[in-house]
Amino acid sequence: MTKAEHPRASGRSPRGGPPAWRGVVWPLLISAVALGALIAVLGFGLGTPEDLPGAASPDATTGGGTHPSETILRVTCALAAVAAVAALGGRLARRLGQPPVIGEIAAGLLLGPSALAGLVPASTEVFFPESARPLLSLLAQVGLILFMFAVGSEFDVAELRRSGRVVGVVSQASMVVPFVLGALSALVVYREFAADGIGFIPFAIFLGTAMSITAFPVLARIVQESGLARRPLGTMAMACAAACDVIAWCTLALAMAVAGSGGPWGAVGTVLLAAAVTVVVLRVGRPLVRAAERWADRAQVPVAARVVFLLLLAFSLARLTDVMGVHAIFGAFLAGLLVPHRPGNRMTAVQTGIDSLNRKLLLPLFFVTVGMTVDLTAVTGRAGLLLAGVLVLVVAVVGKLAGTAVTARSAGLPWRTSLGLGVLLNARGVTEIVVLRAGLEAGLINQNAFTVLVVMAVVTTVMTGPALDLLKLSHRRTSAAPGAETASPVTGDAKEKELV
Amino acid sequence: MTKAEHPRASGRSPRGGPPAWRGVVWPLLISAVALGALIAVLGFGLGTPEDLPGAASPDATTGGGTHPSETILRVTCALAAVAAVAALGGRLARRLGQPPVIGEIAAGLLLGPSALAGLVPASTEVFFPESARPLLSLLAQVGLILFMFAVGSEFDVAELRRSGRVVGVVSQASMVVPFVLGALSALVVYREFAADGIGFIPFAIFLGTAMSITAFPVLARIVQESGLARRPLGTMAMACAAACDVIAWCTLALAMAVAGSGGPWGAVGTVLLAAAVTVVVLRVGRPLVRAAERWADRAQVPVAARVVFLLLLAFSLARLTDVMGVHAIFGAFLAGLLVPHRPGNRMTAVQTGIDSLNRKLLLPLFFVTVGMTVDLTAVTGRAGLLLAGVLVLVVAVVGKLAGTAVTARSAGLPWRTSLGLGVLLNARGVTEIVVLRAGLEAGLINQNAFTVLVVMAVVTTVMTGPALDLLKLSHRRTSAAPGAETASPVTGDAKEKELV
Known part of the structure; x- marks a missing residue:
């Protein structure tokens, strides 16, 4: 995205216009709704964990027509959720005059065992579902190499x-x-x-x-x-x-x-x-x-x-x-x-x-x-x-x-x-x-x-x-x-x- | 790619200029060299199949720093080889006045058990290496869904x-x-x-x-x-x-x-x-x-x-x-x-x-x-x-x-x-x-x-x-x-x- 498309991204704090918190409300609300929908989808439509061998088993991805679409959707959902939370953290950090990466790491800390995963262990299943974990780790490694x-x-x-x-x-x-x-x-x-x-x-x-x-x-x-x-x-x-x-x-x-x-x-x-x-x-x-x-x-x-x-x-x-x-x-x-x-x-x-x-x-x-x-x-x-x-x-x-x-x-x-x-x-x-x-x-x-x-x-x-x-x-x-x-x-x- | 970038793609056969076979020699040579290099790399630097659990095993991709880079490279190599062979087949088909997809399927037939894989079974290891197969099948499925x-x-x-x-x-x-x-x-x-x-x-x-x-x-x-x-x-x-x-x-x-x-x-x-x-x-x-x-x-x-x-x-x-x-x-x-x-x-x-x-x-x-x-x-x-x-x-x-x-x-x-x-x-x-x-x-x-x-x-x-x-x-x-x-x-x- 170029600067012209996103004028508010250039400054460390907004100058004039609505107060800073106003810009945070919408992303927060949207993220909350999106997360809720994701959890619902993951819980409802995708089957129970026991019949989800996912990417971990070679048979599941090569044989049959049922499992690939499931693994693909799970990985994409997890990717979307992580990207949304990271983008939100980055945006909050920028509003506070900090580099966005601080917000992304903070988002990771909040999702991890220090906060959310420590309090609600089931939340890990949304961000790093067991069946999609090998692929997500691989994608994280690809991200690091490309960075x-x-x-x-x-x-x-x-x-x-x-x-x-x-x-x-x-x-x-x-x-x-x-x-x-x-x-x-x-x-x-x-x-x-x-x-x-x-x-x-x-x-x-x-x-x-x-x-x-x-x-x-x-x-x-x-x-x-x-x-x-x-x-x-x-x-x-x-x-x-x-x-x-x-x-x-x-x-x-x-x-x-x-x-x-x-x-x-x-x-x-x-x-x-x-x-x-x-x-x-x-x-x-x-x-x-x-x-x-x-x-x-x-x-x-x-x-x-x-x-x-x-x-x-x-x-x-x-x-x-x-x-x-x-x-x-x-x-x-x-x-x-x-x-x-x-x-x-x-x-x-x-x-x-x-x-x-x-x-x-x-x-x-x-x-x-x-x-x-x-x-x-x-x-x-x-x-x-x-x-x-x-x-x-x-x-x-x-x-x-x-x-x-x-x-x-x-x-x-x-x-x-x-x-x-x-x-x-x-x-x-x-x-x-x-x-x-x-x-x-x-x-x-x-x-x-x-x-x-x-x-x-x-x-x-x-x-x-x-x-x-x-x-x-x-x-x-x-x-x-x-x-x-x-x-x-x-x-x-x-x-x-x-x-x- | 737009038409302007690839003028020869518009016609079913080239009009004027060098004869049709001239346009095929270079892609063929390049593909041959690239394939040779790929096979060499896959054979030499990547280790032997027995210590390559690859994406199939969850431990290999989540633990340690060694295996992910290997799986990533293997999948990318296979993807590149398949894309190159398909592009070559598509280009040949176009030169013969046929839709490119005919060339891609023909390339697949030639790589498969009908020809190459039937004669040289080891060639499958280049295009669909055992360790990368689950991921490649998943990517093929993604390709179909996106199509x-x-x-x-x-x-x-x-x-x-x-x-x-x-x-x-x-x-x-x-x-x-x-x-x-x-x-x-x-x-x-x-x-x-x-x-x-x-x-x-x-x-x-x-x-x-x-x-x-x-x-x-x-x-x-x-x-x-x-x-x-x-x-x-x-x-x-x-x-x-x-x-x-x-x-x-x-x-x-x-x-x-x-x-x-x-x-x-x-x-x-x-x-x-x-x-x-x-x-x-x-x-x-x-x-x-x-x-x-x-x-x-x-x-x-x-x-x-x-x-x-x-x-x-x-x-x-x-x-x-x-x-x-x-x-x-x-x-x-x-x-x-x-x-x-x-x-x-x-x-x-x-x-x-x-x-x-x-x-x-x-x-x-x-x-x-x-x-x-x-x-x-x-x-x-x-x-x-x-x-x-x-x-x-x-x-x-x-x-x-x-x-x-x-x-x-x-x-x-x-x-x-x-x-x-x-x-x-x-x-x-x-x-x-x-x-x-x-x-x-x-x-x-x-x-x-x-x-x-x-x-x-x-x-x-x-x-x-x-x-x-x-x-x-x-x-x-x-x-x-x-x-x-x-x-x-x-x-x-x-x-x-x-x-x-």
């Missing part, structure tokens, strides 16, 4: 090269300080947070990485909405975030490699293999993909074939890195680097179409999955976990915010700008969630650590907006001016996105 | 009402004559063709229906490409085909109802229920859906929400008719009637987008599935089956062609036009395949009957073009004139489609 693919496509290597010395110094410091502090805090929380049987080294590398993440997409959105896109603070923050992204993906891959391979030599082998694959894919793949793209334009290859090509590219590289022992998200990101967004390009138009549907349908499924795996009630009762959580939060904020601000100040920037840069880079948002989920799946952290770190990611993202206001660095009033709409190519891409 | 949804959306009730007395008489005759002949021939082939345990009545109704089918989408395409779209013969054929469609769906539903319910009273109940549901859905549903559409336009509902709405509509009505004991395709068709195509409408744009992707990706999966279930080698060796096949073919052609032509002549049309009408209505194409598959799934006909009837459908469709040429009714030369491009609203919709 990382889009992040790779939007990653602007040229922009990074253009940025100056200050960006180089600040971005390194804004990675190193929280990384070291995070790795040190691993000494304290290792017993509480590490998954069973994981060594200290990979756990420390992972915790350091988790502390030093900056969410590039969320940052781009915040910069855009604070009217900072064309100011030095905004562009510098974006360049630093891009540099941080690259380093963070490397350290995360290192943690995965060390954890996955039995000993240090295995880790070295995996790292070397990953590096070699990255170089080969980028050096050999880029010209090949570019040639294929040119051929496709000349031969007027239809949209469907381009969709298949992009999906195959993303999924095969994701599978490759998965087989190598680093997570599927790296391959998807690599695949994205092979097909960078180019304005006016036909392939980019197809990519944008895939991405826009993915962000609204499949990616919310991933976030709701994350929210549903987080059980806040398991954490609140235990003092040790709470203390560890507070420590993690303090280390994350101090390391990122103070580390960045002090380095920027000593590089010659004024104090207010330095602090602003620290505040901006402290937003962890989507990227942190993706990293944490990968760490949980790779057996680097346990369920409690996952819960605590998700809360940390949400808190550091939520505090960005108010902190900018506090520093009087937000230029929101001016963002309505037409000039701000056509900011930099980087944010121009991000601005169209509703989610981040 | 029937599109057929319903394009169905022009108003056009049908406008057509005059001749159309009414001819369409009834062109249904009744082959239906009665088909039902009578059931006396001969019942022993050979009926599935185990099915009564004579439902079998005879089904065989009569199968004989009297006219493929509306294929016909629209043939009319368009023969330059007949704005001539009386073309519009009359289209109106007759639309009327035939309605009657055929009703008799098919009757056959299903009689077969599904134990006795005659059950059948009456099912028929009454189906009729009631149809009336309620159309009477109550149409204004509701129209109101929802208007609200969506006012509230600027994004594309993703519209996609979900349309999918839920199609899948829930498909599920409803499936539960009722008539096939899922009826519900999908009904759902299509609720959201008719309107030029310039936003919902229609979304529907067209879904349909265009579906026709290129998921629907070919359905046709290839059909092709792979057909085993010509099982039929060729048996004299009884061959004789029954010839009988079926003769009855189908004579009933439809002669029945229509004689009625049209006696209604006052000249002989050549009457014969032309008979030839056009004899094309059975896609619709027949869908009906046959439904009959096979509902246990009305056996595997051999399915094979023979598929061959009948292909032959009656293939003969349409040459027969029109023989009657010198084809105005292909004039179809390049600009006037022919903006024919009637019915064919205007169909013209954009590549498949039918």
Whole structure:
């Protein structure tokens, strides 16, 4: 959806017109009715759970004509319900001046064992019905891979090269300080947070990485909405975030490699293999993909074939890195680097179409999955976990915010700008969630650590907006001016996105 | 894809320029390379079949991070391979002056046990890998439901009402004559063709229906490409085909109802229920859906929400008719009637987008599935089956062609036009395949009957073009004139489609 179609989406709070709550009543009512209808349909027309083998059994989907239509409807209903709840959460978050992803994760938390599923266990049957669960998990994974693919496509290597010395110094410091502090805090929380049987080294590398993440997409959105896109603070923050992204993906891959391979030599082998694959894919793949793209334009290859090509590219590289022992998200990101967004390009138009549907349908499924795996009630009762959580939060904020601000100040920037840069880079948002989920799946952290770190990611993202206001660095009033709409190519891409 | 992007798609044979075979070499070479790469990837990187529980086991997709990326890649590879082979078959068929769907079914036949899978059994592992089969079957079913949804959306009730007395008489005759002949021939082939345990009545109704089918989408395409779209013969054929469609769906539903319910009273109940549901859905549903559409336009509902709405509509009505004991395709068709195509409408744009992707990706999966279930080698060796096949073919052609032509002549049309009408209505194409598959799934006909009837459908469709040429009714030369491009609203919709 373009901006022109949805004028109220552009600001963090509505200016003039009806009060903010009015815009929430309708979506709430519609969602309530839709949910009620869904529950009724699921309960009434679809049969009882015992005669619903669904997708889990191969016989049910291949044989007979009865079961496929049922599985298809159940999966679509669950998808629709999750997408509706996520859209509602995202809309509420935007009204409160927060990035929509916060609302989506909050919606997931509310549906999960922390709230709704804890109180009414039967509600899980609506959002994640037993029979549709394998397919829904698969779709959530597809959503994650396609999201990382889009992040790779939007990653602007040229922009990074253009940025100056200050960006180089600040971005390194804004990675190193929280990384070291995070790795040190691993000494304290290792017993509480590490998954069973994981060594200290990979756990420390992972915790350091988790502390030093900056969410590039969320940052781009915040910069855009604070009217900072064309100011030095905004562009510098974006360049630093891009540099941080690259380093963070490397350290995360290192943690995965060390954890996955039995000993240090295995880790070295995996790292070397990953590096070699990255170089080969980028050096050999880029010209090949570019040639294929040119051929496709000349031969007027239809949209469907381009969709298949992009999906195959993303999924095969994701599978490759998965087989190598680093997570599927790296391959998807690599695949994205092979097909960078180019304005006016036909392939980019197809990519944008895939991405826009993915962000609204499949990616919310991933976030709701994350929210549903987080059980806040398991954490609140235990003092040790709470203390560890507070420590993690303090280390994350101090390391990122103070580390960045002090380095920027000593590089010659004024104090207010330095602090602003620290505040901006402290937003962890989507990227942190993706990293944490990968760490949980790779057996680097346990369920409690996952819960605590998700809360940390949400808190550091939520505090960005108010902190900018506090520093009087937000230029929101001016963002309505037409000039701000056509900011930099980087944010121009991000601005169209509703989610981040 | 629009016509402007693919100029060569408009004619049944290229006019001027390089010879026809030149356009086939490249796609063939590319497909061969792509297939080789696919087989290599599937054999090398994806692991051995024994450690691939895939989508069939719930643990594999929900637990761990390794299996999902594998299932996703396998399904996408199979989808890409099937879509590529189908596109190639469709393109070859077009070069030979045939509707593309003939090429897609032929591709499926060649991949199936009749040819490739019979000679090289391992090839099935590429197109329908064991681990991905449940998901691929599900996707083929989705493709079928979405296709029937599109057929319903394009169905022009108003056009049908406008057509005059001749159309009414001819369409009834062109249904009744082959239906009665088909039902009578059931006396001969019942022993050979009926599935185990099915009564004579439902079998005879089904065989009569199968004989009297006219493929509306294929016909629209043939009319368009023969330059007949704005001539009386073309519009009359289209109106007759639309009327035939309605009657055929009703008799098919009757056959299903009689077969599904134990006795005659059950059948009456099912028929009454189906009729009631149809009336309620159309009477109550149409204004509701129209109101929802208007609200969506006012509230600027994004594309993703519209996609979900349309999918839920199609899948829930498909599920409803499936539960009722008539096939899922009826519900999908009904759902299509609720959201008719309107030029310039936003919902229609979304529907067209879904349909265009579906026709290129998921629907070919359905046709290839059909092709792979057909085993010509099982039929060729048996004299009884061959004789029954010839009988079926003769009855189908004579009933439809002669029945229509004689009625049209006696209604006052000249002989050549009457014969032309008979030839056009004899094309059975896609619709027949869908009906046959439904009959096979509902246990009305056996595997051999399915094979023979598929061959009948292909032959009656293939003969349409040459027969029109023989009657010198084809105005292909004039179809390049600009006037022919903006024919009637019915064919205007169909013209954009590549498949039918």
